Amino acid sequence: MRDKHYLMVPGPTPVPPAVAAAMSRPVIGHRTEDFAQINRQITEKLQKIFQTENDVFVFTNSGTGAMEAAVANTVSPGDTVLALITGNFGERFAKIARAYGAKVMEINFEWGSDVDLKVVEEKLAEHPEIKVVLATQNETSTGVTNNIAGIGALVAKTPALLLVDGVSGVGAIEIKADEWGVDLLCTASQKALMLPPGLSMLSVSAKAWEVVKNNRSPRFYFSLPAQKKAYEKWNTAYTPAVSLFFGLDAALDLILAEGLEQVYARHALLAKAVRNAVRSLGLKLLVEDRCASNALTGVWGPEETDVDGLRKVIKQQYGVTFAGGQGILKGKIFRIAHMGFADKMDVMIAVSALEMALAQAGCSVELGAGTRAAQEVFLGRAE
Amino acid sequence: MRDKHYLMVPGPTPVPPAVAAAMSRPVIGHRTEDFAQINRQITEKLQKIFQTENDVFVFTNSGTGAMEAAVANTVSPGDTVLALITGNFGERFAKIARAYGAKVMEINFEWGSDVDLKVVEEKLAEHPEIKVVLATQNETSTGVTNNIAGIGALVAKTPALLLVDGVSGVGAIEIKADEWGVDLLCTASQKALMLPPGLSMLSVSAKAWEVVKNNRSPRFYFSLPAQKKAYEKWNTAYTPAVSLFFGLDAALDLILAEGLEQVYARHALLAKAVRNAVRSLGLKLLVEDRCASNALTGVWGPEETDVDGLRKVIKQQYGVTFAGGQGILKGKIFRIAHMGFADKMDVMIAVSALEMALAQAGCSVELGAGTRAAQEVFLGRAE
Numbered sequence: 001m002r003d004k005h006y007l008m009v010p011g012p013t014p015v016p017p018a019v020a021a022a023m024s025r026p027v028i029g030h031r032t033e034d035f036a037q038i039n040r041q042i043t044e045k046l047q048k049i050f051q052t053e054n055d056v057f058v059f060t061n062s063g064t065g066a067m068e069a070a071v072a073n074t075v076s077p078g079d080t081v082l083a084l085i086t087g088n089f090g091e092r093f094a095k096i097a098r099a100y101g102a103k104v105m106e107i108n109f110e111w112g113s114d115v116d117l118k119v120v121e122e123k124l125a126e127h128p129e130i131k132v133v134l135a136t137q138n139e140t141s142t143g144v145t146n147n148i149a150g151i152g153a154l155v156a157k158t159p160a161l162l163l164v165d166g167v168s169g170v171g172a173i174e175i176k177a178d179e180w181g182v183d184l185l186c187t188a189s190q191k192a193l194m195l196p197p198g199l200s201m202l203s204v205s206a207k208a209w210e211v212v213k214n215n216r217s218p219r220f221y222f223s224l225p226a227q228k229k230a231y232e233k234w235n236t237a238y239t240p241a242v243s244l245f246f247g248l249d250a251a252l253d254l255i256l257a258e259g260l261e262q263v264y265a266r267h268a269l270l271a272k273a274v275r276n277a278v279r280s281l282g283l284k285l286l287v288e289d290r291c292a293s294n295a296l297t298g299v300w301g302p303e304e305t306d307v308d309g310l311r312k313v314i315k316q317q318y319g320v321t322f323a324g325g326q327g328i329l330k331g332k333i334f335r336i337a338h339m340g341f342a343d344k345m346d347v348m349i350a351v352s353a354l355e356m357a358l359a360q361a362g363c364s365v366e367l368g369a370g371t372r373a374a375q376e377v378f379l380g381r382a383e
Numbered sequence: 384m385r386d387k388h389y390l391m392v393p394g395p396t397p398v399p400p401a402v403a404a405a406m407s408r409p410v411i412g413h414r415t416e417d418f419a420q421i422n423r424q425i426t427e428k429l430q431k432i433f434q435t436e437n438d439v440f441v442f443t444n445s446g447t448g449a450m451e452a453a454v455a456n457t458v459s460p461g462d463t464v465l466a467l468i469t470g471n472f473g474e475r476f477a478k479i480a481r482a483y484g485a486k487v488m489e490i491n492f493e494w495g496s497d498v499d500l501k502v503v504e505e506k507l508a509e510h511p512e513i514k515v516v517l518a519t520q521n522e523t524s525t526g527v528t529n530n531i532a533g534i535g536a537l538v539a540k541t542p543a544l545l546l547v548d549g550v551s552g553v554g555a556i557e558i559k560a561d562e563w564g565v566d567l568l569c570t571a572s573q574k575a576l577m578l579p580p581g582l583s584m585l586s587v588s589a590k591a592w593e594v595v596k597n598n599r600s601p602r603f604y605f606s607l608p609a610q611k612k613a614y615e616k617w618n619t620a621y622t623p624a625v626s627l628f629f630g631l632d633a634a635l636d637l638i639l640a641e642g643l644e645q646v647y648a649r650h651a652l653l654a655k656a657v658r659n660a661v662r663s664l665g666l667k668l669l670v671e672d673r674c675a676s677n678a679l680t681g682v683w684g685p686e687e688t689d690v691d692g693l694r695k696v697i698k699q700q701y702g703v704t705f706a707g708g709q710g711i712l713k714g715k716i717f718r719i720a721h722m723g724f725a726d727k728m729d730v731m732i733a734v735s736a737l738e739m740a741l742a743q744a745g746c747s748v749e750l751g752a753g754t755r756a757a758q759e760v761f762l763g764r765a766e
Contacts, residue, residue: 003399003400003401003637003724004399004724004726004728006728016386016387017386018386024407254386317727318727318728319726319727319728320728341386341387343387343702344701344702345387345389345701345702345703345732345735345736348731348732348735348736348754349728349731349732352728352731352735352754352758353728353731355758356758356761356762359758359762360762366755367751367754367755367758367759367762368750368751368752368753368754368755368758369751370751371731371735371750371751371754371755372749372750372751372754375735375738375739375742375750375751376750378739379739379742379743379750
């Protein structure tokens with residue numbers, strides 16, 4: 001059954017039929033009233049999900065583009081930037097800032113750990129010259145969720161801006177851009193927003209706009225002032241991926257119809273079931289429950305087992321795709337995504353396939369122990 | 384997640400993305416060379432699946448339409464028809480024959496059992512006036528597969544025609560129309576052929592054509608001579624469901640690309656896993672393994688449990704739809720389909736959902752015992 005796949009990587013994620021159907025609508029011109037109406041609706045819906053009254057723009061590019069837009073519009077050459085790094089995507093944010101000539105102060109927390117607020121507080125106190133703080137809501141490479149509320153409260157006391165990479169978090173894990181003091185919040189289409197890749201979203205606070213206006217870095221495609229001007233008529237500065245906008249509108253409807261609280265609770269439940277199952281199979285979780293992501297779960301490969309070989313069996317024999325490790329974790333962990341268009345049965349699929357592949361790899365595993373552990377969570381019978 | 388469903392009823396069945404994509408192609412006129420080319424391809428592919436060199440026609444109607452076409456073209460008023468009944472769809476075939484004025488001799492085998500060849504042999508010997516024998520390849524209401532090869536060998540020795548309802552069997556369970564002596568073989572789009580409902584297919588042997596020509600029953604939409612004439616130019620007699628033809632062409636490609644042997648082996652494996660799981664949960668199978676269907680499995684409800692209530696929980700809480708019982712089995716059994724676009728993970732979903740619902744209904748069930756039993760089959764560790 002070559003046509004049957006279970007995509008469980010942390011982006012791209014499966015696309016719901018209603019979203020795919022919306023995307024197959026005939027394309028319309030983007031300089032039309034029809035497009036403006038859709039773009040306006042999308043903005044209002046994104047504001048609900050971002051929990052913000054700030055401007056929210058949609059760019060036609062990947063999430064990295066939104067991160068670059070956030071940096072290019074707020075970081076001028078020579079600016080001091082504090083990068084809070086908990087994995088591969090924290091590193092990428094810092095790299096982008098360096099590409100724009102910033103003096104980047106990196107704080108590297110261990111991969112698999114979250115940001116330590118005390119360290120942030122100290123650094124901010126020691127370095128009043130910090131202009132911008134870079135943080136990751138949900139570190140995709142490890143499955144760690146950082147305390148953005150806590151970081152935001154610290155940065156808010158300073159003139160610095162807080163830029164948050166919410167690419168794999170927004171739509172799966174709560175974020176309150178305004179209440180938590182997130183000045184620029186980035187996300188993208190292909191994670192919890194349940195779309196194919198191709199769009200990114202960025203909100204901009206009033207505090208940020210002051211900096212954006214006076215910024216000296218080059219920017220054209222990523223220009224926030226250009227985008228803001230176009231949005232006055234609910235246009236986009238440059239040609240948007242119209243079909244993806246149709247899909248985004250439909251996907252946001254699905255999220256809001258389910259209800260944000262319910263969406264977050266669903267992700268939390270799936271994550272808890274996966275963790276319980278992984279533990280019951282004798283495998284070690286990469287991340288402590290305290291800061292474990294509800295969007296994906298990082299798992300250490302079993303000892304003396306080829307992790308990527310395990311993933312290959314899971315994909316080829318069961319049609320299930322897990323992600324491997326990135327950077328220093330390459331070949332050491334695998335990652336199971338449970339974000340976006342995911343439900344209880346996806347967990348059962350992930351765990352069943354994992355159990356069988358472990359057995360095939362000669363690991364000592366009790367078939368059914370993982371599925372039972374997940375089921376106990378769903379039935380409310382786990383601690 | 385209202386948009387996420389796992390359809391496990393014995394038709395309609397899930398539609399593969401490639402088939403859905405083919406169906407969304409722009410509609411074309413059916414009196415065109417383009418349509419004729421597709422219809423010709425479809426016919427050749429259906430002949431491979433039917434294992435026949437006979438004519439094979441596609442009708443735009445449900446499977447019951449094909450059964451009526453088979454009867455209307457071969458049964459004249461007053462003809463003696465032998466109906467081999469093993470469930471609801473065997474009864475339907477007999478009803479259609481009665482509607483056309485046949486004298487129908489019914490042999491009712493127990494629901495959940497298959498046709499006893501000795502009884503057929505006796506009846507054929509006692510009643511040389513039998514013109515037509517009606518048989519069901521795969522009885523959808525119970526999950527029994529009848530021995531069509533055996534029935535065919537007996538009927539072939541007589542002047543009678545063998546009409547076979549293969550609606551829920553063809554594409555999941557081997558059938559050799561020519562070798563086994565099936566004169567008219569009916570099937571439909573929405574079962575193992577992985578399409579939405581709307582099309583039926585019917586093959587007609589040379590032996591059958593002699594009877595069809597002299598038949599005195601009224602027939603217009605279902606006229607085989609009219610259809611044969613249209614097919615000379617690869618047209619259909621009346622307006623075909625063009626989009627479903629596009630989908631059928633794509634679905635047949637999927638089946639033939641996988642390979643008929645592999646398709647049948649996959650169905651056999653899934654069925655074995657489901658049966659092993661059901662047994663390990665302490666539930667009783669409706670059908671002995673000897674004649675159990677590879678396309679669906681009938682299961683007795685646990686004692687003192689509301690079977691349809693159980694199905695409701697499975698659907699509402701896990702998004703999984705099983706079928707209930709029909710006729711005399713209503714409220715007593717449930718049926719799990721594993722046909723068409725189905726793989727190992729569908730079995731894991733079915734069994735996981737069943738386990739949880741049983742636990743919720745207060746049945747004594749070991750969570751994970753069913754999934755383990757299914758996994759053992761997949762890993763080749765079950766007897």
